[in-house]
Amino acid sequence: MNLIREIWQSIVRRDPLSTDKGKSELVFLNVWLHIHPAKVKKENLKFKHTYYLGFITFFLFVILVTTGIALMCYYRPYPAQAYQDMKDLQFAVFLGPFLRGMHRWAAHGMVVCVFLHMCRVFYTGSYKKPRQFNWVVGVVLLLLTLGLSFTGYLLPWDQLAFWAITVGTNIGSYAPLVGGQIRELLLGGHTVGEAALLRFYVLHVAVLPSMVILFTVVHFWRIRKDGGLSRPVWKLKAKKPEGLVTIGGTPEVAQLQAVPASTDKTYGLMEVVTGKPIFETITPEEEEDVAFSYPFAFFREGVALMATVTGIMAISLFFHAPLEELANPAKTPNPAKAPWYFLGLQELVSHSALLGGVVAPAVMVLALLAIPYFDRNPSRRPKDRKLAIWLFTIFVVVNLVLIVIGTYFRGPGWALVPPWVHVVAGAE
Amino acid sequence: MNRRAFLSWGTAGMVSLSSAVAVSMGAVARFLMPSVFYEPPQTFKIGKPGDYAFGVPTFLVDEKIFVFHDRDRGFSVASAVCTHLGCTVAHFQSDQKFHCPCHGSVFAADGSVVHGPAPKPLNWFEVILARDGQLQVDKDKIVPATYRLMV
Structure with missing residues (x-):
């Protein structure tokens, strides 16, 4: 028995979880958990602050990696085999349709959740100093998510994909200037063919996932380094509270306040540094509003994880991923539509290819990237940011309206057809 | 090492490093550009002139072209690839126009844009009579819509 205990203690070296020291050590002695702080602000755990959208997005990515690896065991990225493998996955492979369904719904879900997460961060003003750069990292992750979804779209090699x-x-x-060459580089040819399928596969299973992982690590790291999650909007005071505790600051900038030492804690001065910290600090009175990450934060994350996985599983049980007929370069389906999240773009493109397809998306991405540097208003309170909130809401609504028009209101020949009217495609 | 030597060596070092990086990036880009395309050839034969009826254009599925055979003016070959986003257009006998299913572009009988987002007219390809008596199309040679081959 002693040997078993010795082995266990060589793996888990923390104190028992019944002690505060053990709760802290669980976090910072563990390589996977130490991305969390040992203690979190209670108010930041509230569902209505973040809706856990960042976590849900991350969990969806985990589902995608897991199911994606499983699907790779049965998929060959060559035009002659790809479609046949899809049919096998649909009819012959045990749990094939279920896994493929999970992969597809998690992918769509990730696009949705990344977008909602971005909206949450915008509406709570959480991109403001010192979090500007993390917003930029987030926009990069949004683009990578769209890239992953788009490259995965081709792999079934059916009419829809092609x-x-x-x-x-x-x-x-x-x-x-470079548009044609970029397309050729992406496709490895002049048309969507076997070279394009292989390249999209490489991008989908190797290049883009690695980039997502790299940027996610930076994204998470920055959350910690920027002082944890932003404070909920309802906790913000009308005026900025005086005096962050700054050691060595000039008296007019900040004042060091005397705080009565509590009796059950040990404080140690680790290092004396000068200058203001770049991250948000916890004032002594806020110190009492924190809770240990274990179990409070971990429990909520666990619930979010289970809810995400069960949700995706439930959807996949009832809705299977579609598979159309084999890709046929000679026969364009009518109407031919891009993936739904690009249908807003396609709607714009149907009016002007250059303006709608290149200028508008480029301006959109640049505007998103520039938001934290362009918005000079330091306040995060919605009352003080009416213009910003209006502008962003217009941006969201315009995007949604375009996507809805492209998805439901465009029929054969891209003619405006309401979804309740049935049109026989191909009729002259 | 004095300041002057440090700066000149440092500059030389930075210049060589950045040129090496630039050259490597160029090499990577070139590596990704295929040297050989395993795609259908741009020049191909489409059979004897007699195979094509007068009037109604013949649509060749794999080549994505329309072959027109006019009794008085001879052969002409139009691309079936919409100049907007690459969908395959259909030729309607009813109005003698080309219609794109993707975004509703319409092209007149001579390929010019009548309606819709297409930025350019449909391409017309050179068609010649090969030595063996077959018609030969070259998709790399774009010709004016007035181009005709009399056989």
Whole structure:
């Protein structure tokens, strides 16, 4: 028995979890958990502050990696085999349709959750100093998510896939000067063919996931380094509270306040540094509003994880991922539509390819990247940010309206057809 | 090492490093550009002139072209690839126009844009009579819409 205990203690070296020291050590002696602080502000755990959207997005990514690796065991990225493998996954492989469904719904869910997460961060003003750069990292992650979804779209090699990618990559070729070359580089040829399938596969299973992991690590790291999650909007006071505790600051900037030492804690001065900290600090009176990450934060994350996984599983039980007929370069389906999250773009493109397909998305991405540097208003309170909130809401609504029009109101020949009217495609 | 030597060696070092990086990036880009395309050839034969009826254009699925055979003016070959986003257009006998299913572009009988987002007219390809008596199309040679091959 002693040997077993010795082995266990060589793996888990923390104190028992019944002690405060053990609760802290669980976090910072563990390589996976130490991305958390040992203690978190209670108010930041509230569901209505973040809706846990960042976590849900991350969990969806975990589902995607897991199911994606499983699907890779049965998929060959060559036009002659790819579609046949999809049919096998659909009809022959044990749990094939279920796994493929999970992969697809988690992918769509990730696009949705990344977007909602961005909206949450905007509306709570959480991109403001000192978190500007983490917003930029987030926008990069949004683009990578779209890239992953788009490259995965081609892999089934059915009509839907083939024409969505044909239309999608042709949008890119409208970029001035380099557009055509970028398309050729992406496709490894002039049309969507076997070279394109292989390249999209490599991007989908190797290049883009690694980039997402790298940027996610930076994204999480920055949350900690910027002082944890931003304070909930309802906790913000009308005026900025006086005096962050700053050691060595000039008296007019901040004042060192005497705080009565509590009796049950040990404080140690680790290092004396000068200057203001770059991150938000906890004032002594806030010190009492924190809770140990174990179990309070971990429990909530666990619930979010289980809810995400069960949700995706439940959807996959009832809705299977569609598979159309084999890709046929000679026959364009009518209408041919890009993936839904690009249908707003396609709607714009149907009016002007250069303006809608290149200028508008480029301006959108640049505007998103510039938000934290362009918005000079230091206040995070919604009352003080009416203009910003209006502008962003217009941006969101315009995007949604365009996507809805492209998805439900465009029929054969891209004619405006309400979804309740049935049109026989191909009729002259 | 004095200041002057440090700066000149440092500059030389930075210049060589950045040129090496630039050259490597160029090499990577070139590596990704395929040297060989395993794609259908741009020049191909489409059979004897007699195979094509007068009037109604023949659509060749794999080549994505329309072959027009006019009794008085001879052969002409139009691309079936929409100049907007690469969808395959259809030729409607009813109005003698090309219609794109993706974004509703419409092209007139001569390929010019009548309606919709297409930025350019449909391409017309050179068609010649090969030595063996077959028609030969070259998709790399774009010709004016007035181009005709009399056989």
